[in-house]
Amino acid sequence: MTDLKLVMVADADAHVRELVGRFITEAGFDVTYAVDGYDALDSARVTPPLIILADILLPRLDGLALCRILKGDPATAGIVTVIVFSVLSAEERARKAGADGFIQKPLEKKRVLKTLEDAWTKRGGQ
Amino acid sequence: MGSPENVLERRISTGNAQMDEVLCGGFPVNSLNIIMGQPGTGKTIFAEQMVFHHAVDDDRPILYLTTLSEPVSKVLTYLQRFSFFDEDKIGTVALYQDIGPKLAQSGVSALVPYIVEAIHSSSPKMIVIDSFKALHDLAETAQEMRRMLHELTSTLAAYETTVFLLGEYTDENARVLPEFAIADGIVQFLRNPQSTRDERFMRVLKLRGSKYLEGLHGCRITSAGLDIYPRLVTPDFPQSYEVHSGRISTGVPGLDDIMGGGVRRGSTTLVAGPTGSGKTTVCLQYALDGLKQKERSLFVNFQENPTQLGYLFSSMGIDPNQAQEQGLELLYTSPVELQIDSIIVKLFNIVSSKKIDRVVVDAIGDLGRASNDQERLHGYLYSLIQHFTVRGVTSYFTYETMGQLTETGSALSLTQLSNISDNILLLELGTEPDFERTARCMKARGSKHDLKPHRFEMSDKGISFLN
Numbered sequence: 001m002t003d004l005k006l007v008m009v010a011d012a013d014a015h016v017r018e019l020v021g022r023f024i025t026e027a028g029f030d031v032t033y034a035v036d037g038y039d040a041l042d043s044a045r046v047t048p049p050l051i052i053l054a055d056i057l058l059p060r061l062d063g064l065a066l067c068r069i070l071k072g073d074p075a076t077a078g079i080v081t082v083i084v085f086s087v088l089s090a091e092e093r094a095r096k097a098g099a100d101g102f103i104q105k106p107l108e109k110k111r112v113l114k115t116l117e118d119a120w121t122k123r124g125g126q
Numbered sequence: 127m128g129s130p131e132n133v134l135e136r137r138i139s140t141g142n143a144q145m146d147e148v149l150c151g152g153f154p155v156n157s158l159n160i161i162m163g164q165p166g167t168g169k170t171i172f173a174e175q176m177v178f179h180h181a182v183d184d185d186r187p188i189l190y191l192t193t194l195s196e197p198v199s200k201v202l203t204y205l206q207r208f209s210f211f212d213e214d215k216i217g218t219v220a221l222y223q224d225i226g227p228k229l230a231q232s233g234v235s236a237l238v239p240y241i242v243e244a245i246h247s248s249s250p251k252m253i254v255i256d257s258f259k260a261l262h263d264l265a266e267t268a269q270e271m272r273r274m275l276h277e278l279t280s281t282l283a284a285y286e287t288t289v290f291l292l293g294e295y296t297d298e299n300a301r302v303l304p305e306f307a308i309a310d311g312i313v314q315f316l317r318n319p320q321s322t323r324d325e326r327f328m329r330v331l332k333l334r335g336s337k338y339l340e341g342l343h344g345c346r347i348t349s350a351g352l353d354i355y356p357r358l359v360t361p362d363f364p365q366s367y368e369v370h371s372g373r374i375s376t377g378v379p380g381l382d383d384i385m386g387g388g389v390r391r392g393s394t395t396l397v398a399g400p401t402g403s404g405k406t407t408v409c410l411q412y413a414l415d416g417l418k419q420k421e422r423s424l425f426v427n428f429q430e431n432p433t434q435l436g437y438l439f440s441s442m443g444i445d446p447n448q449a450q451e452q453g454l455e456l457l458y459t460s461p462v463e464l465q466i467d468s469i470i471v472k473l474f475n476i477v478s479s480k481k482i483d484r485v486v487v488d489a490i491g492d493l494g495r496a497s498n499d500q501e502r503l504h505g506y507l508y509s510l511i512q513h514f515t516v517r518g519v520t521s522y523f524t525y526e527t528m529g530q531l532t533e534t535g536s537a538l539s540l541t542q543l544s545n546i547s548d549n550i551l552l553l554e555l556g557t558e559p560d561f562e563r564t565a566r567c568m569k570a571r572g573s574k575h576d577l578k579p580h581r582f583e584m585s586d587k588g589i590s591f592l593n
Contacts, residue, residue, distance in 0.1 A: 015280045022246055106156050108186075108286035109249055 005030045006049040007116070010040035010066070011085075012059050016107070020053060023109045024116075037061025041069060048079050051116055053103075056086035056094070064090075064097040071098035081119050138252075138288050141179025141210075142172070144354035148330060148339045153311050156288055157334070158279065160258075160305060162295035163315030168326060168345060168352050169292055170201070171208070172315070173254050175351040176290075178210045180252055181219040189250035190222045191241075194264065195257040195294075198224040209350045221248060234265045238277045245285055252288050258305065259293030272304050279308050300331065310334040316342070325465055328354060344467025355471035358509045374484075374520060377415025378408055380591025381551075384565070384580055386573030389549055392518040393571070394511050396490075396543050398525040399553030404563065404582070404589050405524040406430075406438070408551070409486040411588045412522055413454060414444060421483035422453040426473055428461045428492035442588055455480055464496040470506050477519055485514065485521040490543065508546050523547070544569065554579070565591075 007029045009020045021031045032049060034040035037058040044052060052070070054063035061069075063084050070076045083101035084094040094102040101119035103112060137152035146152045153159055163169040173190075181188045192198050202222060205211050216222060223244075228236050237255075244250060265271035282289050291305060300306050300314075312331040317324050327342040344355040373388040382388040389395055397405045406427075413423035430438065435456065439446040450456065455476055459469050470493075477485060487493070490507075497503040514521050525543060544550060548571040556562035564579040582591045 013280070013284065016284045018242075019245070019281070019284045026246070106282075106284055106286040108251075109246075111286070 006032060006047065008032045008034060008040060008044065008049040008052045008054075010034035010037070010052060010058055010063070011055040012036065012057070013055075016055070016105070020107060020112060023107075023112050026109075027113050035059075037063065037066045040066055044070060044076060044080060048076060051081045051083060051120060053083050053085060053112075053116075056084055056088060056090055064093060064099075067094070067097040067099050081123050083115060083119050139179065140172070141176045142352060142354060144343075144356055145172070145328075145352070147356045148328075148343055148354065149311075149333060150337050150339070153288060154334070154336055156286055157310035158282060158289040158308065159291070159311035159313065160295070160309045161290055161292045161313050161315070162300065164296075164317065165294055167315035167317050168328075168347050169315045170256060171347060172313075172328075172352050173256065173290055173292055174205055174208070175210050177220055177252070177254060178212060178215060181212075181215045183219060185219065186249045186251035187219045187221050188252045188254070189244055189248065190220065190254045190256065192222070192224050192226060192256055193229060193258070194226045194260040197226065198222045201256075207349065221250070229261070229264055234261050234271060234274045237261065237274060238281055241278070242281060245281075245287075250287055252290070253282070254290045254292065256292040257294060258291035259295050259299070259303075262303070275304055275308070311336075315345070323463070325467075327467075342467075344465055344471070346465075346468065353468075355467040357467065358470050358474060358506055358513070374419070374421075375415055376408070377411040377413075377418075378582075378589050378591070380580070380582070381408075381565070381589075384567050384576045384591070385549060385551070386567075386570045386575040389520060389570075390572065391520055392515050393548035394514065394521045394523065394546065395549040395551060396523050396525055396547040397551050397553065398527055400527050400555055403553035403555050404584050405526070405553060406488055407442075407584060407589050408553070409488055409522045409524060410438065410442070413484055413486050414449065416484040417449060417452040417454060420453075422455065422480055423484040423486070424455040424457060424473070424476055424480070424482045425486045425488070426457045426469075427486075427488040428459055428464055429489070430458070431460070432456060432458055441586060443586065455482065461492045461495065464492060466493055466497045466503060466506060469493070469496075470510060474510060474513060477514070477517070482519060485519055487521070487523045489524040489526055491526050504542055504546075507543075511546050548572075 007024050009017050009031060011017050012035055017033050021033065024031050032043060034043055038061050040052065040054060041061060054066050056063040058066065067082045067084060070080050070082055081100045083103060084099040085103040085105055087105045089104065091102040100123060101115045103115050136155040138155050139146050139152040161169045161173055177188045177190055192201055225240055228240065262271055306312065309332065311333045314329050314331055316327045326345045328345050329342050330338045339356055341357045343357050346353045372391045374391050375382050375388045376385060397408050399405050413425050416423040427435065436446040439449065457473060457476060476482060494503055550569040552566045552568050554564045563582050565582055566577065566579045567575045580591055582589050
């Protein structure tokens, strides 16, 4: 069952995890972290978060592949909102992978929270 | 998802139009840049100008951190003297904080946690650290400094902000200190003694993934901040541009015939001769003739101040005020204060903004004496003349000779000037008892001109040829 207060930040860079984690915590969410794609996938299958923020350049299983798996699996497709972020201008690739949102790095609090809100609202969330 | 925005192409203005021109639009957004220069070169003023340009209401603030060089109180005291200073912005959108005491107490490792807290408490869109170089003096080992730098750059790379590290770095520092390897942009400010005054310059040493105007650009500190004079470079010629085939009058009775029917529009004429031979008068007649033809003329000189030039006008029966109302522009700079970068750029800007048709520069030797660098002066003149040619601006330059055809002490020889001139008019003074005045057209590119010497007279009406 989806944890409606939980957001997963999946990024190999500890500085990004720390920065975004704190943005999201300050906005009132709980945060869980993943350092590679399989770590994120396993965790999402056990406890589906409200939103996953996944970097494209995740080790072992990249963020786009992670997104395609989650969106292609009926068990997670309907309940998990995936936002891809990257230093690459890869919005089109993210959209084709089924992502609900895209954020270009580097990151700033208002922009991150706005993208989360927009993606969640678009999926019919309240 | 909205349309993709290519962050790499976005620029952040420096708040200084000339600097933006040098940087081809400004610094890349979210970049980390070093502003280097010895004390007094203008790096802090440049940074402050940028801070106040970007510190605006209803936007994320700017964070300005002072370290061990100067406390905030001192920075603010002197900052108030500049016209861009706005007291209302201090503490609201321009956050000045002194972290010197904290760093002195806890070491350089205290910097990153401080910045992380600032990111979360105030979300700065720009961070300036002044002086960053001073942190090297606090680090106990080079490894400690490198560790801190790695932490800092990793933290700032994740967060959306543009960073400027200021420091009194030397060229040697730039080769060995680790921050120079990770910097996206490096701008250097310099000050070189030139006779009894100093010349200031700036240059871009690095701007990752972006083009910029290379070389030294002159600059000056004024009450408005930093004035920068981007080095004039040869224009990017269009594949084809109109070659101006029409001819215009020299304004001197009889001279048009000697020059093959006046001078070609867009050409460059060098008027050479010894002192008192009539070079300035020839040029004044040319400039004033432009007004009669409803053309705009610019007269640049470095010897006669506006009052002295006014007397010269009056002696020829010309009302200087009326001439200026009719389209004559005067640009005077004392040869003592002459900085070649600034005068060339000012000249070029007036030609562009006032749509000038005719230009006189009296004298080229003054420009030569203002520059110890022969190649630089030649490059400037060549670029300037190329701009004139493309725009159809017809120019006259005077060149003082000392009996021989090479001016004593001049930075440029007549041969070099001949290469960049279309026409050369040589004025000569005879010897006692007649002191006969003659002129010869030594060169008139693309024209059938008269090479013989021709006698001329100077009177209160100006110069006229005798046949």
